[in-house]
Structures are given as structure tokens and as C-alpha cells.
Amino acid sequence: MNKLLLTSSQTVGPFFAPALLREDAVRNVLVQPETVGERVRIEGRVLDGDRLPVPDGLVEIWQANAHGRYHHPADSGPATLDPSFVGFGRSGTENEGLYWFETIKPGPVPFDHERWQTPHICVTVFARGLLNHLVTRLYFAGEPANARDPILLSVPEHRRATLLAARQQKGTSVVYLFDIILQGEGETAFFNV
Amino acid sequence: MNHTTIGDIVRGDREVFPPYLYEAYQSTRRRAPMLPLVEVPLTLSELTGPGPAISAITPQDADLTRNAGTGGEAIGQRIIVTGRVLDERGTPVPHTLLEIWQANAAGRYLHKRDQWPGPIDPNFLGMGRCVTNHEGVYRFLTIRPGAYPWLNHPNAWRPAHIHFSVFGPSLLSRLVTQMYFPDDPLHALDPIFNGVPTEQARQRLLASYDHSLTEPEWALGYRWDIVVHGPYATPFKSREKGQP
DSSP states (O other): OOOOOOOOOOOOOSOOHHHHTSTTTOBSBOOOTTOOSOEEEEEEEEEOTTSOBOTTEEEEEEOOOTTSOOSSTTOOOSSOOOTTOOOEEEEEOTBTTEEEEEEEOOOOEESSSSOEEOSEEEEEEEETTOSSOEEEEEEETTOGGGGGOHHHHHSOGGGGGGGEEEEEEETTEEEEEOOEEOSSTTOOOOBOO | OOSOOBOSOOSSOTTTSOOSOBTTSGGGTTTSOOSOOBOOOOOHHHHOOSGGGOOOOOGGGGBTTTTTSSSSOOOSOEEEEEEEEEETTSOBOOSOEEEEEEOOTTSOOSSTTOOSSOOOOTTOOOEEEEEOOTTSEEEEEEEOOOOEEESSSTTEEEOSEEEEEEOOSSGGGOEEEEEEOTTOTTGGGOTTGGGSOSHHHHHTTBOEEOTTTOBTTTBEEEEOOEEEOOSOOOOOHHHHTTOO
């Protein structure tokens, strides 16, 4: 079959915020009061090859709900949909490279007909200087199923730690810290997807 | 653009997508990853995505000449920009959100970090949104953006362009790119445009003037189709070449 050539990617540039982070386009808070699941805050910094914060980046996340169901027609269950949870987040990094989300910990989702994927959040990074966006995943440190996750196991062992968000208790809140290092020592493992 | 260091880390098809490191575009130097991208099988996580669930917009969002809400109209050459969002098999992508942003007719962005002395147009926000219809067609009314200077290299000017953000059916189809206008002498001098590796792929970023879209006594018409990855569990081409 003759396939159409894909449209190439170009940098998001430095001036996207009025469009992509306008009040009704930014999505730091993914949860509503009735959303099912353990509340977690995800936060971290986007850092460049000099360990300097990237103050003009954009981070998007995509995740399943607490039952492990994606709000998407390609996920036909059997896990239950949560009508109060889409699972899409979008945050700027304007404050010292810091992004944040208020969300819930996702449930495990299928890998194939037999295996499961450990809870994870898909992360996409856009910035000036990135001609194409970067794709990675956040995993939850200490999750027992991490040890047999087929995707995490495809990441070279010495780089896996870059995908593990560390749990912190801040008062009554659970915070998972996930810095995204674009380049150099501790460079985050990014995926070719 | 002939003498620049080009990195070999690319996400997706190497004949279409730019490398992360393209030194002529200086901001890539400290932001490009240097380690190989990890090859993984596609899973339900990638074959789903936010596209189908997000679409809330109002009809006036697609009219950038008036959506500043001032009651006034933006200054500049009024243009219609329309086309279809398709996947690589030619299947239209219906009901998907497009977000665009652009400089005004003088080449100035309404952004605190854009400080060059081009005039601001109080009736132009430079941002718009629309959702494709059931045939994958989108349509914006806007003004033609101006070129603008940047500090990448001496006397650097970006060719006129409109930024596009597209969701599509899955995470694989997520795309942020730029649409350019035909016959712009600045294309050959622009390291962002030339970061796209092949002439064929660069041509796909150019809108074409289409007189059948031009409306008499009103606006010039440009056509630009966008082709995104469909939700198919087929690997990117780069994997077939045995990339690490």
C-alpha cells in the first residue's frame, strides 16, 4: 500500500504559552472530587545538559484510571470507566523548570493477552530546542510489579532508575518526584515511540 | 545550512523527523538527548491517547481576526487556512483538536519574552483552535503572519509560519509542528525548517496557495494537509533499519 508521507515535527518554540497554557487548555489538575483512586501529586523539574531548569517547556501526561482503564475507544475493558477522569494532563514549566499534576495513581493495564504493565504514566515533553517532542514514562518507585514489567525491562538496567518517581509524604499528601533530564549525567531514558 | 553538526538520535522515521541535535539551531545543543532512544513494543498505553476525549471549543476560536474579543479586527492580509488531517493510510482523522499560534502581521508575538520592536496589534491574540469535522477537515480564518527576528545567529529571521498542535487518535499521532508559506526566501536560511532531513519532508510543511479557496473581496486561501501516525501497531521505519 502506498503510504502518505507523515508531516514532520517542529519545535513548540518559546511562544506557545498563550495558546497551549491558556486557562481552559492547561490541565494541572486531572481529578474531580468524585474521581476514584489514591490522590498523588506528580512534580519535577525539566533540566537541560547544564542542569539548568528549562523555564519554557511543556509537559503532557496520559494515564489510565485507578482501575487500569484508559478513557479511549481502543480500550474496551473489562476494567471500569470512571466518568470523572480523562487521564490527560498538561503543565508548563515556567516556574524554575517545575511542572506539577494533581492526579490519581493509575491501575495496571494489559501488555498482551497474558501479561500486565505495572502502573505508569506516559510523559511527553515539548520545548524550544526540541525539534521533536520526547516520549518517556513515569513509574512508581517501590511498586512490586515493576520488577516484571515488560517495558521497564526493555530499558537498559543502568537507566531504569531515571524512570522511577520517588515517593514522598508531604503532610497528608503523597508526592512523587520525577525530574526529567534532557541531556548528560542521569539523562532520562526516552522511547522511540 | 550546509555546515552543521547533526546528531543521529531521531524519534520516528529518519527521512521525515528532525534529529534532536541540529547545532545550527543553537537551542538544541544543551537540550538534545545524547543516549539512544529505547526501542519498545507499542502497547495499549500508546495506542490510546487524549485526542478523542478533548474537544471543548467555541466556534469563534477558529477566527483569529476577531477572537481577541475587543470588537475590533486584526490588521493584516486576511487568509483562510484549511486542509485535512489524515493518517498515513489516507484515513481522515475526524473530531480532533487543533491548536494554533502565530505572530501578528508585523512579526510580533503577544508574549512577554518577545521584546523586539515590532508593533503589537491590540486586536490580535495570535491563537486559535478548531476541531476537524467528520471528514477530517479543519478551517481557520486569520491574518498572514510576518517574519520575525531571533537571536540564533547574526541577522537571523524566522520565515513566516503558523504553529500547529494536533492530537489525533492516539499518543502516536501527537504532533506539534509549523506550517510555512510557499516561496519564502527565508526558508533556505532557517535552521528550524532545515532541521527536517529531506526535501520531500520539508515540502510537506509548506501550505499551497489555492485560488479555489480564496473568497472574493474577503480573504486569500491556503491549503495544508497534515498527516499523522494512525493508531496502528506497526513499528516506526527507523526500527527496520536496525537502529539501536
